Amino acid sequence: MTEVAGSQEPGRDLPLDSHLHTDLSPDSDVPIDVYAALAVERGIAELAITDHVDFDARDPAYDYATFEDRERSAREAAERWAPRGVLIRFGAELTFNRSWESELRAHLARHRYDFTIGSVHDWPDSPYVPWRVQTWSTGRPLAEALGPYIAEITAAAGSGLFDTIGHLDVVRRYLDGTFSAPEIFGAVELFEPALRALVDSGTALEVNSSGYRHPAREAYPGPPLVARYRELGGRAVTAGSDAHRTAHFAWALEAGYRVLAEAGFTTLTFRRGGDRSAVELPARLRVPGAVGGVA
Ligand SMILES: [Zn+2]
């Protein structure tokens, strides 16, 4: 996947970036202190470190870093940086699939995180792995091409295992050689089972601004899905940059916040290990008439 060159407005004075990968993820090279220093510089008050946790031995983060190492890294950094005004929370991005749901559930029962993201990626037996996806999806109707992904993301959203579901429609990225961005953006109704599952389980919807780095230049998910989630009664939302590189810290995070504000949200829903709490969007981003979310 090529990443689009150029810059997107960096986040400034934003309260929270809740999706970040450090060098304890196999696909990131960023020491945790680099993010913390950038947060000081940019006035971003709070970070959730969400390194990958995979459950299939063929996936890259399987056994990459232990829970203990990840926890120590985040907790020690939290102590170092709190005096400088940056709060660091220990989270994880756990790859969901129904085939390893019981292992994932057992992992979460044994290990305490401040905040958890459940995500569906291109699991090894899926049609979406890079060498298979083009051949598999060519000639299929969009609903059929999205089907296996939507079945997994709907199960993740309904599982009640996670605080939020990451990049809900990232399947767009896997299928971008076969379907145009407008075709997939127009498929709001195909994602409706996942949105309803979020609402029913009380799980938050993440707006992931890494999509602005990719050719479609739109958040995962974009405005139509966020608006539909709200119409269906969804009130809990999060926002994260999903940075894996130093240059991507908080990249387009403000644009992600704006997607939420324009859909009528005034707060993010975050968890710091205990009960959920509300984090206010900056007043300057609020849309007149918007009403509060849930904590
Ligand atoms: Zn992810």
Ligand SMILES: [Zn+2]
């Ligand atoms: Zn991620």
